[in-house]
Amino acid sequence: MGPITMHRTLTAFTLASLLVAVPAFAQGGVQEAQARIQGTFIDLSGTWANRLHEDFIERAPGPHIGDYTGLPINDEARAVADAYQVSMQNMPERQCILYTTQYIVMGPQNLRIQQDLDPISGAVVAYHLSGTVDRATHDIWMDGRPHPSPNAPHSAGGFSTGRWEGRVLTVTTTHLKSGLVWRNGVPHSDQATMVEHYARHENMLTVTMILTDPVYWEEPFIRSATFELDANTRVLPEPCEPQVEIPRTPGEVPHYLPGANPYLAEFPKLYNLPAEAARGGAKTTYPEYGKALRSTYKAPDKCTVNCCAGTPLAMMNNSAALCRADDAPATPPAAGAPAVPASPPPRRE
Amino acid sequence: MKTLGRLVRAGAVLGMVAVMGSTIAAQGRGGAAGQAPGAPAAPAPPPTGKAGAPIDLTGTWVSVITEDWRWRMITPPKGDYASVPITMDAKKAADAWDPAKDEAAGEACKGYGAPGLMRQPTRLRISWQDDSTMKVEADAGTQTRLFHFGDWKAPGGAPTLQGDTTASWETGARGRGGNAPPPMFGNLKTVTKNLKPGYLRKNGVPYGDKATLTEYWDLLRQPNGEQWVVITTVVEDPTYLSRTWITSLNFKKEANGSKWDPSPCTAR
Numbered sequence: 001m002g003p004i005t006m007h008r009t010l011t012a013f014t015l016a017s018l019l020v021a022v023p024a025f026a027q028g029g030v031q032e033a034q035a036r037i038q039g040t041f042i043d044l045s046g047t048w049a050n051r052l053h054e055d056f057i058e059r060a061p062g063p064h065i066g067d068y069t070g071l072p073i074n075d076e077a078r079a080v081a082d083a084y085q086v087s088m089q090n091m092p093e094r095q096c097i098l099y100t101t102q103y104i105v106m107g108p109q110n111l112r113i114q115q116d117l118d119p120i121s122g123a124v125v126a127y128h129l130s131g132t133v134d135r136a137t138h139d140i141w142m143d144g145r146p147h148p149s150p151n152a153p154h155s156a157g158g159f160s161t162g163r164w165e166g167r168v169l170t171v172t173t174t175h176l177k178s179g180l181v182w183r184n185g186v187p188h189s190d191q192a193t194m195v196e197h198y199a200r201h202e203n204m205l206t207v208t209m210i211l212t213d214p215v216y217w218e219e220p221f222i223r224s225a226t227f228e229l230d231a232n233t234r235v236l237p238e239p240c241e242p243q244v245e246i247p248r249t250p251g252e253v254p255h256y257l258p259g260a261n262p263y264l265a266e267f268p269k270l271y272n273l274p275a276e277a278a279r280g281g282a283k284t285t286y287p288e289y290g291k292a293l294r295s296t297y298k299a300p301d302k303c304t305v306n307c308c309a310g311t312p313l314a315m316m317n318n319s320a321a322l323c324r325a326d327d328a329p330a331t332p333p334a335a336g337a338p339a340v341p342a343s344p345p346p347r348r349e
Numbered sequence: 350m351k352t353l354g355r356l357v358r359a360g361a362v363l364g365m366v367a368v369m370g371s372t373i374a375a376q377g378r379g380g381a382a383g384q385a386p387g388a389p390a391a392p393a394p395p396p397t398g399k400a401g402a403p404i405d406l407t408g409t410w411v412s413v414i415t416e417d418w419r420w421r422m423i424t425p426p427k428g429d430y431a432s433v434p435i436t437m438d439a440k441k442a443a444d445a446w447d448p449a450k451d452e453a454a455g456e457a458c459k460g461y462g463a464p465g466l467m468r469q470p471t472r473l474r475i476s477w478q479d480d481s482t483m484k485v486e487a488d489a490g491t492q493t494r495l496f497h498f499g500d501w502k503a504p505g506g507a508p509t510l511q512g513d514t515t516a517s518w519e520t521g522a523r524g525r526g527g528n529a530p531p532p533m534f535g536n537l538k539t540v541t542k543n544l545k546p547g548y549l550r551k552n553g554v555p556y557g558d559k560a561t562l563t564e565y566w567d568l569l570r571q572p573n574g575e576q577w578v579v580i581t582t583v584v585e586d587p588t589y590l591s592r593t594w595i596t597s598l599n600f601k602k603e604a605n606g607s608k609w610d611p612s613p614c615t616a617r
Contacts, residue, residue: 054417054597069422201565206579224416286414287411287489303428310431310433313435
């Protein structure tokens with residue numbers, strides 16, 4: 001072997017050794033450093049405001065009882081949701097149960113993203129997403145650590161690892177506890193897993209969540225929500241202190257027995273929907289279902305409930321802006337007038 | 350052994366230099382042919398359109414309506430503006446919505462202009478019309494949008510239902526030249542102007558002729574092989590919106606176009 005050949009061999013050997021020896025995390029750190037130099041690094045840290053321009057009613061005041069529209073759930077999930085009574089949540093032992101991390105794209109909360117940096121390499125070790133108002137914190141490990149054993153404990157936050165796929169952060173979450181997807185009782189099980197994609201465009205962050213649950217969902221369930229970078233957004237933790245809100249007989253758990261929920265028919269009636277459409281299911285999420293439905297569907301003549309919800313008009317103290325009875329500002333009723341709207345809106349959870 | 354150790358160290362250093370060198374070389378690729386020796390390398394403009402595509406959006410995509418179902422899958426009742434940051438003028442216009450009048454005026458497609466179309470339950474068929482024009486067809490309302498890459502200039506003229514759309518790839522990559530292969534990651538950004546007034550929702554929630562639609566198209570690949578396009582959608586309208594309206598839409602790729610089912614616009 002001549003000196004040049006030997007040199008090449010040693011160089012190749014050394015490089016190969018380096019690549020094998022360097023842990024995945026450090027390789028990620030090199031990629032990240034390269035991305036910073038090339039200007040392609042994407043910074044997710046900051047406070048992000050939730051504008052609620054989609055699904056305002058489901059995400060803020062809460063969905064109607066029995067409204068499962070657009071949810072590819074199965075009969076098991078319907079049975080659980082039909083039996084759900086929101087009063088269950090004010091039992092002291094349940095008041096501080098957290099929403100699982102899928103609630104980022106389901107709930108009304110803003111978002112704060114912090115990053116832990118490796119002090120030597122500067123690489124991101126983890127992202128921490130705030131958990132405000134009953135939502136579990138979401139820790140996303142970026143250091144290449146494996147997911148724990150399937151027998152490891154589950155939590156509301158689950159166990160999440162992330163990796164950059166070009167300009168998108170992809171996160172995989174396992175080890176979730178069972179939880180609520182919608183606040184009217186639609187569940188996910190502890191077998192659910194979640195893939196999220198965080199895509200930043202200028203000062204917007206779109207979070208896409210795909211939930212897969214073999215117990216309660218017929219198909220993977222996709223949702224996305226877009227947040228805006230906003231330094232003035234308040235994202236504060238709200239510690240939970242359970243208290244007795246309603247005295248109950250020990251062991252009593254509010255619920256409806258199968259077939260006994262008296263409120264399930266209100267939602268489809270309010271919008272002239274066939275009962276089947278309100279029950280959800282994968283087939284109801286595709287265009288062909290809408291095409292068939294529209295051939296017979298007739299909307300109510302006028303919106304009567306939640307018409308301005310989530311619009312600036314709902315906050316105006318101006319009678320011309322009002323578009324539903326319960327938009328009215330909290331002013332004392334005129335003498336002789338009823339203290340509550342004649343037709344109260346249906347119950348929401 | 351000392352010699353061997355030196356050789357190993359030298360090999361490591363040389364290897365690092367080689368790696369860094371290749372990176373630097375890659376960044377500088379694409380300098381103009383025939384450039385004078387020693388002159389600073391002026392990178393050629395990166396490829397655009399079909400040649401510059403970092404992701405493949407062609408194929409048939411179906412909108413999966415898991416969000417805003419009641420406002421998208423069916424036409425909501427008149428006066429339902431929930432979630433849209435409308436102004437009082439928009440409320441007045443929406444309160445005057447009359448689908449029979451739209452039908453009589455030949456305006457049944459007002460809910461199928463670009464900002465409303467993308468929220469319809471629809472399939473999209475995406476293809477390249479030519480090297481710098483992407484064609485996006487929707488079977489809902491049988492509409493076609495054209496995305497123009499490069500230095501395309503809108504011809505002007507009367508506003509149209511689908512407006513004039515300019516498109517670019519956002520890759521974040523710098524220093525790439527004309528001969529470099531397209532980057533493997535990135536997203537599509539489109540900006541649509543010159544829109545004829547129409548409806549954000551089929552129940553007459555309006556947008557005006559000064560509206561601008563900006564969309565960011567991300568391709569997301571799943572572990573199970575599924576592919577999704579998520580479109581972050583921003584509507585600005587000084588006439589009818591009090592602020593930008595930001596939503597995101599989800600389309601799943603289908604194996605083929607067997608479910609493609611064009612249908613005419615409906616006003617109701």
